[in-house]
Structures are given as C-alpha cells and as structure tokens.
Amino acid sequence: MKDYIIRATAAEGYIRAFAAQTTQMVETARKTHNLYPIASAALGRTMTAASMMAIDLKNERDTLSIIIKGGGPIGSIVVVANAKGMVKGYVDNPFVDLPLNSEGKLDVAGAVGTNGKLTVIKDYKLKEPYIGQVDIVTGEIAEDITYYFAVSEQQPSATALGVLVNPDLSIKASGGFIIQPMPGAPDELIEDIEKKLSKTTPVSTQIANGKTPENILEDIIGEYGLKINQYLDVLFKCDCNRKRLESVLISLGKEELEDILKNDGKAELVCHYCNKKYNFNADELKELIRQASST
Numbered sequence: 001m002k003d004y005i006i007r008a009t010a011a012e013g014y015i016r017a018f019a020a021q022t023t024q025m026v027e028t029a030r031k032t033h034n035l036y037p038i039a040s041a042a043l044g045r046t047m048t049a050a051s052m053m054a055i056d057l058k059n060e061r062d063t064l065s066i067i068i069k070g071g072g073p074i075g076s077i078v079v080v081a082n083a084k085g086m087v088k089g090y091v092d093n094p095f096v097d098l099p100l101n102s103e104g105k106l107d108v109a110g111a112v113g114t115n116g117k118l119t120v121i122k123d124y125k126l127k128e129p130y131i132g133q134v135d136i137v138t139g140e141i142a143e144d145i146t147y148y149f150a151v152s153e154q155q156p157s158a159t160a161l162g163v164l165v166n167p168d169l170s171i172k173a174s175g176g177f178i179i180q181p182m183p184g185a186p187d188e189l190i191e192d193i194e195k196k197l198s199k200t201t202p203v204s205t206q207i208a209n210g211k212t213p214e215n216i217l218e219d220i221i222g223e224y225g226l227k228i229n230q231y232l233d234v235l236f237k238c239d240c241n242r243k244r245l246e247s248v249l250i251s252l253g254k255e256e257l258e259d260i261l262k263n264d265g266k267a268e269l270v271c272h273y274c275n276k277k278y279n280f281n282a283d284e285l286k287e288l289i290r291q292a293s294s295t
C-alpha cells in the first residue's frame with residue numbers, strides 16, 4: 001500500500017493534526033542503507049516526523065531537516081524532507097545493535113544517546129533559514145520532537161512515532177501522528193484528548209493491524225468533527241545529481257583537486273543519503289580543476 005500523510009483539523013480549528021503511514025518509505029531507507037532494526041526504528045521515526053513537519057513549508061524548493069546527535073553508538077541521524085513528500089536520510093552507523101530495552105522493545109534511546117542536541121532547520125532558499133535547537137530529552141525521538149515544538153516553537157503537541165521490524169529485518173509497519181491545540185483551545189478539550197491519547201495502542205501496532213492515518217486520527221479526535229484538508233504521498237527519494245557533486249569537488253579548491261589527480265588519478269564520491277556512487281576520471285578532474293582555478 002502506498003504511503004501518505006494527511007493534514008487535518010478538528011474542533012472548529014482549535015486542533016490541528018497530521019498522521020502518516022510510512023512503511024514503504026522506511027523499507028526503502030532500510031534497503032538503501034542496510035539498516036539493522038534499531039537503525040531502521042531510529043531513522044524511520046525521524047523520517048516520519050520530518051515528512052509531517054515539512055508539509056507546512058510554503059514553497060516547493062524549501063526543505064526541512066532534522067539532525068539528531070545524541071552521543072550514542074548510532075552517531076548522527078540526518079533527515080531532509082520537502083513539502084512534496086520527498087524524504088531522504090541516513091545514520092552514521094546503520095549496523096548498531098543493542099539488546100532489547102527493559103520493555104522488550106528496540107532500544108532506540110540507547111542507540112541515539114541522551115547527551116546531545118536535536119536540530120531542526122527550515123531552509124527557505126530565498127531567505128534566512130530558521131534553525132531551532134533543543135537538548136535531547138529521551139532519545140526515543142517522539143518525545144524529543146514534542147520537546148522541540150514546546151521550546152523552539154512554543155507549540156504544545158502530542159507526537160507518536162513508531163516502526164515495527166519483521167524477523168527478516170524488513171519493515172512491518174511505520175507511521176506516526178502529531179496533534180496540536182491552537183491558541184484559545186478550551187482546557188476541557190485538551191484534557192479529553194490527553195485522556196484518549198493515554199489509552200491508544202502504539203501507532204506502529206495500529207498500522208500493522210491495517211489502520212489508516214484517517215482511522216488513527218478518527219479514534220482520537222473524530223468526535224470533534226475531524227476535517228481532512230490534505231493528502232500527500234510520501235516516499236524515500238534522493239535528489240542528488242552529478243552537477244551537485246561536481247560543485248562539491250570544485251569547492252575543495254584547485255590544490256586539493258590536483259592532489260587527488262596526482263595520487264589517485266580519479267575520484268569517487270558517494271551520496272550519504274542514497275549511497276549512489278559518482279565517478280570522475282582524470283579528464284573530468286582536469287576540467288573541474290580548470291573551473292576551480294577560474295573561481
């Protein structure tokens with residue numbers, strides 16, 4: 001089944017919500033990076049959050065990045081998403097492997113670590129980027145996103161993110177939701193939603209059981225007149241290309257490129273996000289050196 005996000009409102013606009021089903025997106029990420037289960041869960045949760053947060057970007061070329069550096073064995077988690085539902089991402093160490101945590105679940109917090117920062121960058125291309133940064137609180141990612149919204153955007157939220165991995169390491173289910181009260185939302189409304197949230201089954205289990213993003217929001221805020229305003233297909237997709245990698249090489253400068261030409265006679269660059277390899281032979285390197293000299 002195709003992955004998608006919905007954007008919705010309820011209670012005459014006092015609530016806004018996003019929900020996502022991202023099983024295929026995370027499966028593509030897993031295959032691209034040979035992710036072990038904990039890395040699938042950590043990257044999948046981050047990609048799911050980014051896909052929902054990016055839907056709010058105004059322009060097609062704008063991007064939203066989430067960078068998580070918690071000091072744990074997974075290293076950095078880096079994800080970039082846009083408002084067209086394209087998401088790419090990687091982790092430094094895809095082979096991180098830890099025993100299950102005390103609840104018998106994948107130890108995402110142990111892999112991510114709790115000694116570091118979560119950074120959100122909204123790159124508006126034509127104007128200054130927005131950068132928000134908070135301390136990592138649990139390393140489980142959903143709580144960290146909630147904390148980011150509270151501290152950096154002064155926006156209360158409930159965030160749920162989940163990834164279930166099959167015994168053969170493929171992705172069984174992935175998804176999430178973000179529910180946010182708008183200014184002026186009545187206290188009773190918020191309390192009632194909190195009560196419902198405390199009783200919901202984990203979002204990944206709901207998706208594994210065949211629930212759709214619509215069903216998931218319907219269960220929590222359906223009685224307040226859930227209105228779905230947008231559907232958006234999401235997928236793992238990298239937008240790297242040879243031209244961009246050429247400019248990376250040119251930015252190394254003439255001397256560095258001449259060293260590469262002299263020592264290796266060629267260059268191979270690998271895109272972090274999708275592992276695609278770009279090869280440059282001696283003649284191509286000479287052309288880049290020429291371009292680097294004229295800038």
Ligand SMILES: [Zn+2]
Binds near residue numbers: 238239271272273275
């Ligand atoms: Zn790429």
